[in-house]
Amino acid sequence: MKSFDWKRNEVLVFAVIVAFCVVAAFSDPNFLSIPTLTDLMRNSIVLGIFAVGAMVVLVSGGIDVSFTAVAAFAMYATTVMLRDLAPDMPWPLAFAIATSIGAALGSINGFLIAICGLPTLIVTLGTLSVFRGFLLTFIGTLQISNLPPGMRDFSRWMMIRGTNSDGSFYSLPWAFMALVIIAAATWVILNRTMLGRAIYAIGGAPESARRIGINVRRTQFFIYVFVGALAGLAGIIHASMARISNPFDLVGLELSVIAAVVLGGARLTGGVGTLTGTFLGVALIVLVRNSLIVIGIPSTWQSVTIGVLILLGTGLPAWQAKRAEARAA
Amino acid sequence: MINRILHSTEGRLAAITLGVFVAMAILVPDRFLSPANLTSMAFQFPEFAILALAVSVAMLTGGIDLSVVGVANLSSVIAALFMSHFAGDGQGAGLLIAAALLSLSIGLTAGLFNGLLVAKFGLPPILATLGSGLVFAGLAIAMTGGSAVMGLPPAVAWVGNGTLLGIPVPLVILAILAAGVGWALKYTAFGQKTRMFGANPLAARYAAMGTERVLLKVYGLCGMLSAVAGLIVMSRANSAKADYGSSYVLLAVLIAVLGGVNPYGGYGRIIGVVLAVLSMQFLSSGLNLLQVTNFAREMIWGILLIAVMLINLVSFRSKP
Amino acid sequence: MPTDTQPAPLVTLEAVTKRYAAITALDNVDLTIRAGEAIGLAGENGSGKSTLIKVLVGVEHESGGRIMFDGEPQSRLTPTAATAAGVQVIFQDFSLFPNLTVAENITMTAERATGTVLVRNARARARATEVLNRVGVKLDLDARVERLPVAHKQLVAICRALAADARLIIMDEPTTALTEREVARLLDLIRTLKADGVAVLFVSHKLGEVLEVCETVVVLRNGAKVAEGPATDFDSASLTRAMTGRNVASEPPAPLDPTAPTLLKVEGLVRDGAFEDVSLSLRAGEVLGVAGILGSGRTALAKALFGLARPDRGRVSLDGQDIPLGDPIAAAAAGIGYVPEDRLTEGLFLEQSIAHNIAIGRFDAHAKNGVINLGNLWGEAADWLKRLSVKTPDATAAVRSLSGGNQQRVVLARWMARQPRVLILNGPTVGVDVGSKAEIHGIMADLAASGLGVIVISDDLPELLATCHSILVMKGGRITEVVPGGAGVTEADLSHKLAS
Missing domain, CATH: 3.40.50.300 (P-loop containing nucleotide triphosphate hydrolases)
Incomplete structure (x- = not known):
């Protein structure tokens, strides 16, 4: 059997989450409750979908910072389209449109990175500006609060609904299933298809991949289209759940998402990353964003806390790797 | 001759800058070339030019500094808190000098912290400065509760809005810093080591060049440059706030790459960065006069960045 | 048919x-x-x-x-x-x-x-x-x-x-x-x-x-x-x-002066998992070979001597002065130089000028108050190119443009410019054409003749036999044998000793 590695990021992050919950439970007995859990799950939906995409890119040895702009673009463009052209469109079709818009924008990244061979960070920094600039210049800047009925229906569709002892309500929308489905599909792609094998292979040793005939460019192109599609879907889900489509939303989240993925053990150098780690990283970031106050840290320290977590989460493995390298020398 | 100019990254950039300037001068001749517009441009771009300078120096080592805005805001918030605490009735010139020194030392400390993370702990620069940037910005939020620090002495305005012999002070500061950094990169042992480290970090280590010290100095310098930019921003806004100029991080990276600094390290010239800033500013200001929104400018910047990279790609490939 | x-x-x-x-x-x-x-x-x-x-x-x-x-x-x-x-x-x-x-x-x-x-x-x-x-x-x-x-x-x-x-x-x-x-x-x-x-x-x-x-x-x-x-x-x-394409007749090294002082002394050096209990001494003018298959600990030892890896125990001293372990800068300052195995990734700055590649360790020496004297830097580089007969028109060209042999000479010049007492060469003639190989062997002999201690690590057993006064055989992290260089031992013997 495989030996269990206690130093893996997943384990560390899990331990931090447990510690967080223990401290929170002591200071607020209501913390360990279903509403806390549904809040956590609800707040993880959009961030989680983003993180899955960001993780796949990191595994392949690249980095994408443009996905939030892709999401905002797909979300807002779809809402505008629905409002003006087909207000009665059912939500699945709207979601498909948003996903396609995302995929199309992703293919621009794919073209520049996979076909032209430009550096991924710089390309996606550039397309982040382009997508966002295009959206706000040509599509609109006004938020749409009167969502088309299809999207409103989706947002009201609850998986779990309940009442607390104090009379307040809690709920978990079906949107959470989207995250579950995406996680399952991505798991299948990464672990059960030759494409997924190729993604890990090009992230681990690009030259070896080329030598055994893996089409590195095609694989990379697929990845950026895939990430774009996920972002588009995350965008439309975000708008539906918020019941408002605001073109200024989402952009700015990209570094937090990458932070969550890296906390979960994905390596910036490529080849390593798991869905488990990614979701643990997302859970930790969401906990810090929402519940820091519960463990007695004022919410103004949120940013410091996330920064410190990133430094520790990446610093410990980097420090270990550096020492291991010095040993191997 | 023209061919030779167009074959160097900086040459092409100079042509682009000139082209943008001429195009804007033709499109909106009366207003673009008006003294008022030229002066206002001269006040606008130094702050992000200095941040771009900082990012460029980090990039020269093959790293990056995403914490520049965090450092700028943290140092200016502390400087502002310091000044508002001690502010009296006078102009407060002495106080300003003390605050400037304080903010520079904070910038230096923050930069050295980044350097330590990269050099000693082996964190990838992107993650180290991403995380530390959040910490710095977060400290500024924690100190101020997220609101702006006001009540600064009158002397502060001079830094961002004053003129020296008719030249805007921010421009003077930028000119001194750009010339200084450009000179240091070329004519000092530190500059040569920085470039060599960026060209091949492993070989630099094997040559016993003192790589850790170089990285510490590089990120320390980045921190100090960021602090200067923070002072200018503070002066122009007449206040300090934890989230001023948050879009400047990506802008600074964009300018550095546009200026021909190789993101993998080893190559980059300050003149290129200056030209990139100028072309961005001309474009930005001209588009502004043409009633183009801020958002369209953001888009055009992105297109410009990608276009320049594609041009560089084609011209590098065509080289024998 | x-x-x-x-x-x-x-x-x-x-x-x-x-x-x-x-x-x-x-x-x-x-x-x-x-x-x-x-x-x-x-x-x-x-x-x-x-x-x-x-x-x-x-x-x-x-x-x-x-x-x-x-x-x-x-x-x-x-x-x-x-x-x-x-x-x-x-x-x-x-x-x-x-x-x-x-x-x-x-x-x-x-x-x-x-x-x-x-x-x-x-x-x-x-x-x-x-x-x-x-x-x-x-x-x-x-x-x-x-x-x-x-x-x-x-x-x-x-x-x-x-x-x-x-x-x-x-x-x-x-x-x-x-x-x-x-x-x-x-x-x-x-x-x-x-x-x-x-x-x-x-x-x-x-x-x-x-x-x-x-x-x-x-x-x-x-x-x-x-x-x-x-x-x-x-x-x-x-x-x-x-x-x-020719008979490579190599000359045996000049006999070692029996009165030559000991330069480098290594006592009980250990790096867990890499090498064990290594002791050796190197005299002025001596060329010492280290032979061993990959993973025998020979490269780890060389790196440890130069401070690139920190040994767990033991002492390294030069002229009786202890050298701090695990610090390449201290090792270089004490007079140890290291010419790495993989010239392209560990040795050279391919896109940078030949002069900068030579001056890499001497920026501070060329500088006064931090300001570098570029004239000195270029002049010194040109001198070295002439001394080591590197055929190139100018020192401003990227080092990438040189042949393997000339690139190796640039790395050698880098260290010779720092006037080391001990030079460690790891695979000195890998990827070098035959003519340059003989000349690099000549440079090594000259360095030893001028009183340096030279340590050579190589896969090329005939090279070790031809250039070294004696050869340490490393196996599984230990020095198992010391073999005299020159004609006393055949390549086959040595090869057998390494791998048995």
Whole structure:
């Protein structure tokens, strides 16, 4: 059997989450409750979908910072389209449109990175500006609060609904299933298809991949289209759940998402990353964003806390790797 | 001759800058070339030019500094808190000098912290400065509760809005810093080591060049440059706030790459960065006069960045 | 007619030529490989061996000539087509995926060849087990390859080739990292493969191994085939002559002055997992060789002496002064220099000027109050280029433009400019042409004559025997023997001592 590695990021992050919950439970007995859990799950939906995409890119040895702009673009463009052209469109079709818009924008990244061979960070920094600039210049800047009925229906569709002892309500929308489905599909792609094998292979040793005939460019192109599609879907889900489509939303989240993925053990150098780690990283970031106050840290320290977590989460493995390298020398 | 100019990254950039300037001068001749517009441009771009300078120096080592805005805001918030605490009735010139020194030392400390993370702990620069940037910005939020620090002495305005012999002070500061950094990169042992480290970090280590010290100095310098930019921003806004100029991080990276600094390290010239800033500013200001929104400018910047990279790609490939 | 009944050869190359811009890497090479045959391919670095391999597997395309598999001409061969034809390479670096498991690595090529979209884990694991059995080794299918020892990585690479139904396996210098027992096992394995009808192209410069398993030897020099014949027709001298194009008569080192003072003293140096209890002393004017296979601890020792790795215990002193361990800057300041093994990644700044490559350790020395005197820097570089007779018009050119031999001279000049007391050379003539090799040996002898202590680590045993006063044999992290240099010991003896 495989030996269990206690130093893996997943384990560390899990331990931090447990510690967080223990401290929170002591200071607020209501913390360990279903509403806390549904809040956590609800707040993880959009961030989680983003993180899955960001993780796949990191595994392949690249980095994408443009996905939030892709999401905002797909979300807002779809809402505008629905409002003006087909207000009665059912939500699945709207979601498909948003996903396609995302995929199309992703293919621009794919073209520049996979076909032209430009550096991924710089390309996606550039397309982040382009997508966002295009959206706000040509599509609109006004938020749409009167969502088309299809999207409103989706947002009201609850998986779990309940009442607390104090009379307040809690709920978990079906949107959470989207995250579950995406996680399952991505798991299948990464672990059960030759494409997924190729993604890990090009992230681990690009030259070896080329030598055994893996089409590195095609694989990379697929990845950026895939990430774009996920972002588009995350965008439309975000708008539906918020019941408002605001073109200024989402952009700015990209570094937090990458932070969550890296906390979960994905390596910036490529080849390593798991869905488990990614979701643990997302859970930790969401906990810090929402519940820091519960463990007695004022919410103004949120940013410091996330920064410190990133430094520790990446610093410990980097420090270990550096020492291991010095040993191997 | 023209061919030779167009074959160097900086040459092409100079042509682009000139082209943008001429195009804007033709499109909106009366207003673009008006003294008022030229002066206002001269006040606008130094702050992000200095941040771009900082990012460029980090990039020269093959790293990056995403914490520049965090450092700028943290140092200016502390400087502002310091000044508002001690502010009296006078102009407060002495106080300003003390605050400037304080903010520079904070910038230096923050930069050295980044350097330590990269050099000693082996964190990838992107993650180290991403995380530390959040910490710095977060400290500024924690100190101020997220609101702006006001009540600064009158002397502060001079830094961002004053003129020296008719030249805007921010421009003077930028000119001194750009010339200084450009000179240091070329004519000092530190500059040569920085470039060599960026060209091949492993070989630099094997040559016993003192790589850790170089990285510490590089990120320390980045921190100090960021602090200067923070002072200018503070002066122009007449206040300090934890989230001023948050879009400047990506802008600074964009300018550095546009200026021909190789993101993998080893190559980059300050003149290129200056030209990139100028072309961005001309474009930005001209588009502004043409009633183009801020958002369209953001888009055009992105297109410009990608276009320049594609041009560089084609011209590098065509080289024998 | 016998040719009618005989099947077409597995692989035929007809007048294959490969040009890169102005350089001809392969020049009209003819080669025939039949099923079950082992061919030894010999040649110096840069003789065109790697280009030949790349052309054979479709990573590079020939500029002229024809490649035929089973008599079928192949136009614009792709890696996929080469795999389909059964041609597989075991690259020197193995080209494995460190982040994937043994089973995943072994079956990657084979599964891809089936065109399957889904990962067929059960089938893949069965295949991996089957191939491992065929080779006769037991490996954990779920172990990540990055954690395997070198010999096991090689087995994984061989298994990967076999799993993909290889009919021709090209092995690029397969024995550099193996102990004698592992080499023997590899050669056994090759015999088994041959009996199964698999052909092997064995790329190596170690005649003994080539003779043991290969029927035919082909020698490349400057891209052209210069010799071909039954392995038994070659001996060490004739193979070297064929590879280098001349008789390399090396002069033995000048005798060591018995009164020369001890420079470097190493006592009980230990680095857990790398080397154990190493003690040695080096006298002024002495050239000391260190021989050992990859992984014997020789490079780890060299790096530890120069501070690139921190030893766990022990002392290193120069002229009686202790040197702080684990600090290359302190080591360099004390007068130790290190010319690394991999010149391109560890030694040179390829895009930077020759002058900067020479001045790398002396920026502070050229500077006053931090301000550098560029005139001095350029002048000193020009001086060194002249002293070491590097043929180049100017020191401003990128060091990339120089030949291997001249690049090595630039690295040597870098250290000589710092006037070290002890110079450690790791693989000083790897990838260097024959002429430059002799000159670099000359530089080493001159350095020793001027009172430096020189430590040479090399795979090239004749080089060690020709240049060193004595040679330390390292095995499993320990110095097991000290062998006198010069004519007292033969290459075969030394080779046996290393790997037994």
